[in-house]
Amino acid sequence: MGPADGPSCRKGKVNGSMDERTTYRQYAIEEYVLEEEPFYLPVADEVELFTAAYEQKIPVLLKGPTGCGKTRFVEYMAYRLGRPVTIVRDVTGQDTARTGLPLVTVACHEDLTASDLVGRYLLEGETTRWIDGPLTRAVKAGAICYLDEIVEARKDTTVLIHPLTDHRRILPIEKLGQVVEARDGFLLVISYNPGYQSALKDLKHSTRQRFMAIEFTYPPREVEAKVIEHESGVSREMAEALAKLGEKVRNLKEHGLAEGVSTRLLIYAGKLIASGIPPRRACQVAVVWALTDDRDVQRSIQEVVNSIFE
Amino acid sequence: MNRKGFSSSFDYLEKELASLSPSLAADFRRALAKMPPVWGPDDIVRWAQEGLELARLAWRAWEASAEYYLASPQVLGLLGSVSFWEWARHGRELTSVSSALAAAYYRASPSTLPIIGPEGLGRWVGLGRHLYKGSWRSASLAVQFFEHSPTLFGVMSLAEASVLVRFLDVLCDRSYDLASHCLGVAPHVLRPLQGEDRLAFLRFAEELAAAGWADARAYLERGPGLLAQVEPSQRARFLSLASRIVSEEGRQAFAYFAEAGRALSQVPPELHGHLLGLAEQVASNSPVAAMEFLKSLPRVLPRLKLSELGDWHREGLQVLQMNQEGGEAYFRLESNRAEEMLDALSSRLELNKVSDVLRMYCKALTGADVAIHSAEALAQKGIGWVRTETATTEGSAIFLPPAVDEFEDKARNFSIYKVYATHQAGHLEFGSFLFRFEAPGNVFPTLRLEREQKRLQEREASDGHRQPLTDMERFFDLFDNRRLAADLFAIAEDTRIDACILREYAGIRADYRLTQVRELERRPPIEELPLVEAFMENLVRASLGGADHLSWPASLMPLLKEALAVLEAVQKPAATVEDAAEATIRLYELVASLPNVSMDESQEDWQNPEEADTAQVSPMSGAGQAEQQSQQIQGEEQPYRSPQPVEFRGEFKPELVQLLGRLRQERQAQQPPSPLSPEQIKALLEKSVEIDLQDGGEQDLQQSSNLFLTNLKRELAQEEQEAQKDKQRDRRRTTGLSTPDPSDQPLAPEPRYYFYDEWDFRAGDYKPRWCRIVEYTVAEGTASYFDQTLNRYSALVNQTRRQFELLKPELFRKIKRLLDGEELDMDAVVDYLVEREAGVSPPGKVYWRRNKVERDVAVAFLLDMSASTDEEIVKHTRRLTPDDFDDDPRKYFAWWMSRRAQELLSPPKRIIDVEKESIVLLIRALETIGDTYGIYGFSGYGRENVEFYVIKELEEPFGERVKRRIDKISPVRSTRMGPAIRHATYKLEQVDAKVRILFLVSDGRPQDHGYGRDRTEKEYAIHDTHMALLEAKRRGVVPFCLTVDRYGHDYLKQMCQDVGYAVVPDVESLPSRITQLYRELTR
Structure with missing residues (x-):
């Protein structure tokens, strides 16, 4: 691990080689590779679409409500499209070929600046030193760069990705006076949730027209039941009941709820049930209370829960 | 001699x-x-x-x-x-x-x-002597007394008469006419009362007269009638209670007496003793509260059981002991505490309390927009449903009984509602109304088409066949006895729905079973019914899961067994509504063989089919054999009556629902005039057994079918509006914010109503839903007012605009010298290095960051539009006195003429004019900096009618219409500030902004009819306003009060204790002051 990884990495650890002082695992951002295949059940042809986009180097926009599996999908695809990785900067010499494509995930927020993505100068001794930001690293490493909730980022930041998304596939680094060409495997994936963002925070057209879009919705009851069963470890029947709850609660979207219940929450509920929490209670804390603060809506959902679970 | x-x-x-x-x-x-x-x-x-x-x-x-x-x-x-x-x-x-x-x-x-x-x-x-006071009027009264003595004593005793005389005596001090009148009517009005009551009544009269002689006549004339409503043994008690109030309330006492008496008349007489006992307990603390308690009974008792009333009363007593005013408000039901207690204690559950929850529950279950209404509402619509207490659905809404009070606690009563709603939602969720005649079922082979062919052939000869309007109608056309077929279909379909619900919703099983068991207990005795009805009854019981509640003649057992098997089949998971229809055909065939005769119990052996297995003697079995058996049954054929309805299933009218559905579709598709002719409707009415019209006599079938048709059409039109409203409400709930929807603004200027609590500082509690806000949009005048004002004040306009432009923040401000930031600040870095070289340990603040500064202000201006703003502004010019004219009328006349001319040219300015001008200037300024702002006015009279005028909504863009509305701002009536502030706060809460400001502009203290104990009381209004301002503060709104009342400091100090306020003593400077204040407030 180089010293260049920012303050948080000072007593860092490198993947694999164990140090007796640390028990956690830490990766350089572009080296993070999924080792095991993430569980993902395709609903439609999204896997084929993504594969095609990756081959054709078309940036991908994932649209869909929260917790419907966008991130999981990207992880799954990164793993699926994986191939031997050569790490750009030789950090430890452990450049073993591994499965999986490196996946650089950046959660966007409203204070995300261009430097946060591209890189910045740091003070070091008497001089300054440049460090690459996550986007630069992904470009160099040929990773999938996943910008989550892109609309949250400032507009001036969003513009930065434009040269990467068309035929040029370059990243100009203004402060260094450099241009980085994207490596072959590099793919830009962004996600956004058209549901709750207000009109103010819509994606600019010049941005959105650079991506192909895959729309996600919550999976159908049967698929969702399988997902819940697999992820939470509850019985088949319980998973089906949870999926049924999901379907019913989603009926309330726009009628008291801004967003339907996410698969993620249903899985949480399932996990709580698997740990022995009574189903009604588990759904109360993981679904009802998590979804809304409105008393009436809470009560309504609780009644649906009570109807479904004994 | x-x-x-x-x-x-x-x-x-x-x-x-x-x-x-x-x-x-x-x-x-x-x-x-x-x-x-x-x-x-x-x-x-x-x-x-x-x-x-x-x-x-x-x-x-x-x-x-x-x-x-x-x-x-x-x-x-x-x-x-x-x-x-x-x-x-x-x-x-x-x-x-x-x-x-x-x-x-x-x-x-x-x-x-x-x-x-x-x-x-x-x-x-x-x-008699006592009445004579030496004057001729007293003499005539005394004479009258003697003259009336025979009748008087025919009614009352001497002791009573002496009280009456004392009563008259009191009146004499005021009016002999009144006394004389009272004396005249006394024998007549007192006659209905019993001896003891009469004395008590007269004593009360005497006290009342002493306190307020003016009501004496009313009391004497109406009192006995009121008293007669009270249970006879309790009258004296009631009167003594009433007389205790006299010393406190004086002349109000009669009103209390009258209202309490009326209230008691609405309560069962056997409770009077108990209730008066409770009132007496209260009276020891406050007689007024005791009377209030009695007055509130008609509203309280329907909601509480007697034992619960005790708890409610106890709580009230506690409040009373701590705070008399509070206790009185409690018993008057004018306190939130009282309402909350009522609610907490009452086991009765009212639909309007849970309808929102149930609506969303049903919406979740069905995925469709389902409205929840009281069944009463449906019956009133006159579109075929008549029962007011049963649950039902008409396809787009679920109707439930207005209240449930079956159990001792709310939770269990709610579970009743839930079972009702779930069953009705089940009809929608599992497609009861999606029946299609030609679609096959999953369980039974299809018999419908075949049957239809046969019937068509039979009929062809007799009459021209009319095309049925709906699939359901087409289905029921297959049967001679439509009522029987409809009942059978209802049983089969309800059975299927219940099975679906129990399968899908494990959690509701327990409640559902409980309800079914309760229904089973209510079923009529089976053995007394004629054969066909007994058969139906058995099916109903079986459908309720009551296999052990069945009973049927042993000889006909195979018939029932076959029917039960059919019913069993509908409960399979794959069964659809078409299967229920197929089941109906099969059941109908079975019933058709039965005569509807009363069975002699002694003749037949009624058995439960399960026991029957062993008891079966005959080697032959099967329905065919039973059919033969049934043909041998002798007896008088009785007209068929439908089975007793099952409470939780309510009414099921598939034919009608499909008809409504069809009409609805046609409406939505904007098809040309409904192809349903009145003749068709009439034909439908004639044969449909589902459609009960309230006054459906045979002779006026034509009339009622027309009525039915109009009702239907009106209903459908209303439905669309309501669906719109529900959606809006939900959307507000969902987002609670910004995005104004064009459809949110109704085109018609119909007033919208809102209810707000009011703070009663004496009671230390809120009066629940005390004030009704009526929201209007101000009518539009001309826009020229706006432009003229701008012209007149052009200098000031420019000045304020420049000042406001200074407020406009830079979008991104660089913040330097930070420990962490976007970039290194090279100046800081150089300093840092220099200092380090110099041996100083420098702070590492060498970064800069761009800080996004957003001005995110929403402000609601609330203008006082009370009548007092109509006042002219008194200018501080010296008034001319007559002396100035040296008594020369010509001079005076010349002066007067010139003044008139001037007034005509520029009419004197009123406070409201200055308010308007200020608003114009403000708008100009606010548009410059882009703050979100709303302009509202308020006025009104009384708590029921607080008028809230919208000049510009917060989210509404500024434009011509707003300009025109400003022109129409004019003084109206009183100033009830509290609710207006609360409503403005509510409006601000709907807006997404970091800073929310409520800017109140008034010309004096809050005042309104009933805004305080009497007209002159100011405390109450000030306290309520203060509380409203505090509430606003608590909700994250910054309130600010500005008044042009020169003496405003007196009460503003109290009213705005922790709230900013300003007094503008010189009204004409308001336009410049208001902009200045606003700038300071939002800086």
């Missing part, structure tokens, strides 16, 4: 009498002739002499004397000699006071004395 002799010896006396009045002597003679023969000559002489002396007592005393003589014969007979002289003595005393009084006394005596007896004589005279 020789009377003749007497008469001659009275010559002298007669002469004397005649000298006083000629008729007197004649009267004497007549009386003498009638005198009973009990006296000797001495007594007679003494009697005669008495009369003469009487007549000589005063100028017109001969009148009394005449009455004395005339009454004597009867009185002597009544009283006997001893008492007679006493009677005469009283008379003489009265005569010495007033001869008219005495005359009345004598005259009334013969008919009064038999009632009161000799022993009552003294008191009677005393009462």
Whole structure:
């Protein structure tokens, strides 16, 4: 691990080689590779679409409500499209070929600046030193760069990705006076949730027209039941009941709820049930209370829960 | 004894009498002739002499004397000699006071004395004497008293009469006319009351009169009627309770008495004792509260059981002990605490309390927009449903009973609602109304088409066949007995729905089973029913899961068994509504073989089918055999009646729902006029058994079918509107923010209503839903006002705009010298290095960051539009006095003319004008900096009618319409600030902004009808306003009060304790001040 990884990495650890002082695992951002295949059940042809986009180097926009599996999908695809990785900067010499494509995930927020993505100068001794930001690293490493909730980022930041998304596939680094060409495997994936963002925070057209879009919705009851069963470890029947709850609660979207219940929450509920929490209670804390603060809506959902679970 | 002799010896006396009045002597003679023969000559002489002396007592005393003589014969007979002289003595005393009084006394005596007896004589005279005060009016009252005495004492005792006299006495001080009237009506009105009550009633009257004489007449006339409503044994108690209030409330007491009496009349009489007992407990703390308690009973009792009432009462007592005003408000139901207690204690569950929850619950279950309404509402619509207490659905809405009070606690009552709603939602979720005639079922092979063919062939000969309107109608056309078929279909479909629900919703099973068991217990005895009905009853019971509740003649057992198997099949997971229809055909075939006759119990062996297995004797089995059996049954065929309805399933009218569905579709598709002709509807009405019309007599079928059609059409139109509203409400709930939807603004300017609590500082509690805000959008005038104002103030406009432009923040401000940031600040880095070289340990603040500064302000201006803003602004110019004209009228006239001319040119400015001008300037300024702002006005009269005028909504863009509305701002009525502030706060809460400001502009203190104990009380209004401002603060709104009332400091100090306020003493400077204040407020 180089010293260049920012303050948080000072007593860092490198993947694999164990140090007796640390028990956690830490990766350089572009080296993070999924080792095991993430569980993902395709609903439609999204896997084929993504594969095609990756081959054709078309940036991908994932649209869909929260917790419907966008991130999981990207992880799954990164793993699926994986191939031997050569790490750009030789950090430890452990450049073993591994499965999986490196996946650089950046959660966007409203204070995300261009430097946060591209890189910045740091003070070091008497001089300054440049460090690459996550986007630069992904470009160099040929990773999938996943910008989550892109609309949250400032507009001036969003513009930065434009040269990467068309035929040029370059990243100009203004402060260094450099241009980085994207490596072959590099793919830009962004996600956004058209549901709750207000009109103010819509994606600019010049941005959105650079991506192909895959729309996600919550999976159908049967698929969702399988997902819940697999992820939470509850019985088949319980998973089906949870999926049924999901379907019913989603009926309330726009009628008291801004967003339907996410698969993620249903899985949480399932996990709580698997740990022995009574189903009604588990759904109360993981679904009802998590979804809304409105008393009436809470009560309504609780009644649906009570109807479904004994 | 020789009377003749007497008469001659009275010559002298007669002469004397005649000298006083000629008729007197004649009267004497007549009386003498009638005198009973009990006296000797001495007594007679003494009697005669008495009369003469009487007549000589005063100028017109001969009148009394005449009455004395005339009454004597009867009185002597009544009283006997001893008492007679006493009677005469009283008379003489009265005569010495007033001869008219005495005359009345004598005259009334013969008919009064038999009632009161000799022993009552003294008191009677005393009462009359008491009323006489020396004036002629008092005399006439006393005379009236004597004259009415016979009737009066016919009704009441002397003791009662003495209270009445005391009551009259009090009235006399005020008005003799009133007293005289009361005396006149007293015997009549008091007659209906019992002895004891009458005394208590009169005592109360006396106290009441002392406190407020004006109500006495009303009380006397209406009181007994009110009292009669109270349970007889409790009347005295009620009156004594009422009289306790007199000392406190004075003349209000009668109103309390009347209202409490009316309230009691609405409560079962057997409870009166208990309730009065509770009231007495309250009365020891506050008689007013006790009366309030009684007054509130009609509203409280339907919601509480008697035991719960005790708890509610106890809580109120506690409040009362801590704070009298609070307790009184509690019992008046004007406190949130009382409402909350009521709600907490009451086990009764009202639909409107849970309809939102149920609506979303059903929406979740079905995925469709389902409205929840009271079943009463559906019945009122007159579109075929008539029962007001049962659950049902008409395809787009679910109707539930208005209240449930079956169990002791709310939770279990709610579970009833839930079972009802789930069943109805089940019809929608599992597609009861999606029946398609031609679609096959999953369980049964299809028989429908075949059957239809057969019937069509049969019918072709007889009449032209009409095309059915709906699939359901087409299906029911397959049967001769439509009612029977409809009942069978209902049973089959309900069975299927229940099975689906129990399979899908494990959590509701327990409640569902419980409800089914309760229904089973309510079923009518099976064995008493005629055969077909008993068969149906068995099916209903089986459908409720009551296999062990069945009973059926053993000989016909195979028939029932087959039916049960059919019913069993509908419960399979794959079964659809079409299967229920197929089941109906099969069940119908089975029933068709049965005659509807009463079975003799002794003849037949009724068995449960499960036991029947072993008891089966006949080797032959199967329905065919049973059919043969049934044909042998003898008896009189009875008309078929539908089975008793199952409560939780409510009414199921698939045919009608499909019809409505079809009409709805046609509406939405904007098809040209509905192809349903009145003839078609009429034909439908004639054959459909589902459609019950309230007044559906045979003769006016035409009329009612027309009515039905209009009702239907109106209903569909309304439905669309309501669906819109529901959606809006939900959307507001969902986002609670920004995005104004164009459809949110209704086109019609219909007022919108909102309810707000009001703070009662005495009670220390809120009065629940006390004020009703009526929201109007101000009418539009011309836009020229706006532009003219801008022109007039162009200098000020420019000035303020420049000042406001300074407020506009830079979008991104660089913040330097940070420990962490976007980039290194090279200047800071150089400094850092220099300092380090110099040996100082420098702070590592060498970064800069761009800080996004957003001005995110929403402000609501709330203008006082009360009548007082109509006042002209008094200018501080010297008024000309007459002296200035040197008494020269020409000078004065010239001055007056010039003033008039000036006023015509520029009319005097009113406060409201200045307010308007300020608003114009503000708008200009606000548009410059882009703050979100709304402009509202308020006024109104009374709590029910607080008017809230919208000039510009917060999210509404500024434009011509707003300009035109400003023109129309004008003074209206009172100033009830509290609710207006609360409503403005609510509006601000709907907006997404970091800073929310409520800017109140008024011209004086809050004032309104009923905004305080009386007109002059100011405390109450100020406290409520203060509380409203605090509430706003608590909700993250910054309130600010600006007043042009020069003396505003007095109350603003109290009203705006922790809230910013300003007084603009010079009204005309308001436009510049207001912009300045706003700038400071938001900086």
